[in-house]
Amino acid sequence: MEYTEKMAKENFTVIVEFILLGFSDLPKLQVFLFAILLIIYMNILIGNGLIIVITTVDSTLQTPMYFFLGNFSFLEICYTSVTLPRMLTNLWTQNRTISLIACAIQLSFFLILGVTESFLLAVMAYDRYVAICKPLYYPLIMNHKVCVQLVVVSWIIGIPGQLLQTYKVISLPFCFNELNHVFCDVPPLLKLACGDTSMQEFSVYAVAVLLGMFPFIIILGFYFKIITTILKLPLVTGRRKAFSTCSSHLIVVGLFYGSGIITYLIPKSSQSGIEKVLSLFYTIVTPMFNPMIYSLKNKDVIAALRKLLSKILA
Template sequence: MKYEEMEVEDNMSTVIQFVLLGFSDLLNLQGLLFGVFSIIYIIIFIGNSLIIIITTLDAALHKPMYFFLATFSSLEICYVSVTLPRILVNLWTQDRTISVLDCVAQMCFFLILGATECFLLVVMAYDCCVAICDPLHYPLIMTPKVCLQLAVGSWVSGIAVQIGQVRQIFPMHFCHSNEINHFFCDIPPILKLACGDTFARELSVYAVALFVAIPFMLILASYSKIISTVLRLPTARGQAKTFSTCSFHLLVVVLFFGSAAIAYSRPKSSHSAGTDCSLCSTP
């Protein structure tokens, strides 16, 4: 693979394009992997699109819970579309190069959508909490205007948190290698390519990770109140029925924050291709 570089003013060479190495060591399985990922992408796209269409057309589903579900489905389509189509192109064409500008754009959208999903999960936990713990006041609290404000606030918060993160990474020079040992442009594998001391950048990654822990704590607080309320219900059947309304959300929370904690809380030296690649498909 050709290593492309350019000279900068301080006589340091810097990369002008990267090479994504994901699955490059599985040459005999490229066709199979292309088929598997194509099916996964189609299922995600069609499944989430159906949720959006059904919740939009069915007047009985015009409720806060289904509004947030449709918003989450829209976000999920965008989230996987940032990475999966590029993976499919790489598998089909075997051309794994990506320009620095495209890499910046992919990382920016991936991080913004990930942070937005994080905040939206908090909103959905709050919605469940109000619905279960204070059902009489639920229509007064979760009005259409409030729901829209919470959804927009999730997007604004995600953009604000991650734009600064991307600006921390891409002023750096990448002069040792242009091979990203990952499926897409993400912070940990790119930091491994940077010249000089990256301690300050790694510290900023940890700072953002700690900030994202705040929404997780809010979700835990919401579920603590939900569990406390559910356990006070008189029958086991009523407890199971009430808690089942939040079970899918709880599963998504565990998968999302668990994979994010593993991916972004480890020091740069402990990242490996196998571990990073196993996390990329978890939203």
């Protein structure tokens, strides 16, 4: 017994880096995966970058809704850049090692930005709630100062808790260093820890409920009131217009929370392949579709894009 404990202690004390296995079990698809992920990353940068530019320079888009959309697009670029560049590097160089410090940094930014996205989606839902349910008070309630404060709170609210979360996870005694995932995340890291990690797992899910599900419940509450108000509108055209202003946001909320909830509810005994695909979905696919979701059904965004492109090509 003492010998086993001694060997376990020796194992986790020498671990100063992890090996991100990623999709190493698909050696023949490495080049293909690199090309696909590179195209996706370029689309994310260009698409969300265009949203940021047009919501900043176009005078017709200087409203709270597009102010939040611009911030959300910037967040999507940051969120994706935490994980995707390293994935591309690992696929290109086949060097899959990541130091303990680099893993901690990646994990902390990933968790903090995830919380930011949750609260920013809630803020955008609040904006739609005020616009539809209290239209006469909209300019007064959603003034520029309030919009800035809501965005700032969304960006900083998750920092203390997620830094503590990162410290608690990364300071665990690790017996293994092969991380069967595409980036540093809490569930796969807990699988590498020695001994009982039930307390850490409880902490993870408690924080996820508090900082992740709480904004989701708020979003559902706002949309319940929004739908109730829309159904009371006398004209069908008015209902259709009101629904169209919310549909894009609802799609993004569904993509982000749907894949995220499924990922964290998968039992530890499940195959990690499903976790990898789902984690790619809410960290990469959702940010890629964000510009298309908000622009395809929005005449103002399309008009602003055309105006910008005409200036560039003139």
